Amino acid sequence: MIDRLRQMAIFAKTIDHGSFRGAARELRLSPSVVSHHVSQLEEILGVALIYRSTRKLTLTSEGHRLLAATHKMLEAVEGELVDLSVSASAPSGELRVTIPSVLSQSNFTEQIAAFSRTYPRIKLFLDFSDTRRALIDDGFDIAIRMGPKAKNTATSRKLFSVERKLVASAEYLSLRPGPDDPKDLIGWDWLALTPAQNVPLEFGKSGGVQATIKPEAHIFANDAQALYRLARAGAGLAIVPDFLASEDVEAGSMSYVLPDWKLRAIDVFATWPANAPKHGLIHLALDALSQR
Template identity: 50%
Template sequence: MIDELRQIAIFARAVDHGTFKGAADDLRLAPSVVSHHISQLEAKLGVTLIYRTTRKFTLTPEGERLLKSAHIMNDAVTAALDDLRGTLSEPSGVLRVTATSGLSQSRLIKHITDFCARHPKIDIRLEFSDQRRHLIEDGFDVSIQVGAKNSQAPNRQTLFEGRRCIAGASSYLSQFEPIKTPDDLKGLSWVMLAGVKGSNQRLTRSGQSPVKIDPVGQITANSSLAVYRFVKEAAGIAIVPEFLTEEDVSKGDVQIVLPDWDLEALDVFAEWPSNASKDGIVSLFVADLCRSENMIDS
């Protein structure tokens, strides 16, 4: 089928030019190659398309019929290519994104909103989940996750660092003596995030050696948003993203525990299929997020 389509296109070009040489020059082929393709097409169809002489050719009735169909075919292909070029000049399509649930409460939402406003022909389909999804098997174009720092890869890009803190409801913390050192954390209840590898965490402060803490929780949830909701309900303290706490801290409902100590920041990174086009909407989307500095903290 592919060979026949090519031969029909060459046939139509030869007729439009009136000579094999004119078509050959246009197609950058030898005249003998043009003649060969048309002869092969005639052999496959079992009809004569062109009556040849040494100087010119004329169409047979079958050739006239095929030329009409060839022009319709060429017009359709040209229109499709023009439409595609127009689409490429203005990015369009569906972009399927999966992201950690906690990021639904972050500035990621605003940046995606701004991205959509700049590119109205791109449809974003978002799934927020703390269950790690597989890009290819689950049909996603981009995955935005939070995790420990790791080496970069051609299909992975760190977007920013996600700062974490220890938070507790003011009503819960009021039951205890003020927490001034990591040792004062002993005896407090913790709410844990399921699936976190290793419970040991390190607190650091300038001029002091790191202090390892080992949270143990009565409540474990598989959602960072659920963990923080338990914190707000005074179920205990938890390690949570800082951006989740900002509004409640400003109202006095939640307190940052040991605010002068730091937990190791995590990477917020984007991943995408390794064979994604470098000029496609996936690359456009990731590059746009990378330009949005301080996404979480702004």
């Protein structure tokens, strides 16, 4: 079959150039080899394709039919080759990514938008959710997670870190004495993110001073944005990513509590299937979304 396709292509080039010699020049073959391939094709098909004379080549009716079919074949192949070439320089395909909903309020969305502008042929399906979706079972290519001390492994990579702040509304704080130490906050109204409700809070201060407390919360929520809105409404203290509160703090409606004390930053990291191609769309996206 491969030999037959080659003979058909040589036949078409012969007619397009009007001579065996013209086709031979383009194909970098000798005229006798070109003539041999056309003759072989005629013999296999059992029909004459070309009437030869010393001055020109003339197609038979069978030759006209085969030339039309061959041109369609060559056009289809050449079109696919062009598309493949474009795809190689402009990657295309689909990526399904699950992302914690709180990151929809961060500049992570700007990074995603920049990636999409750079690679417009890649379709992105983004699942912003605080429900922890399963990477494989739910059919995702990349899962963005948040947690402490992320490590780079064969199937995970730290993308960036997010500063966490202890915040409360200015109105809530106006009714209480200003705290100097994390232990002063025991007994205050605490709001907790459900997945982290039993995790002790570790504070650090310049000079190596540290303090650990485990306050009792009275409101639990599984959504960091909802937790922040509750704090903004005066329900109590909440630990949230800095980007959620920065504008309200600047406006004066919210305040950082114990601004001299710091909480450990939380890492944002990605995980992906172990069999993901090293030079595929997943790693292309990871490189673009990593903040270096």
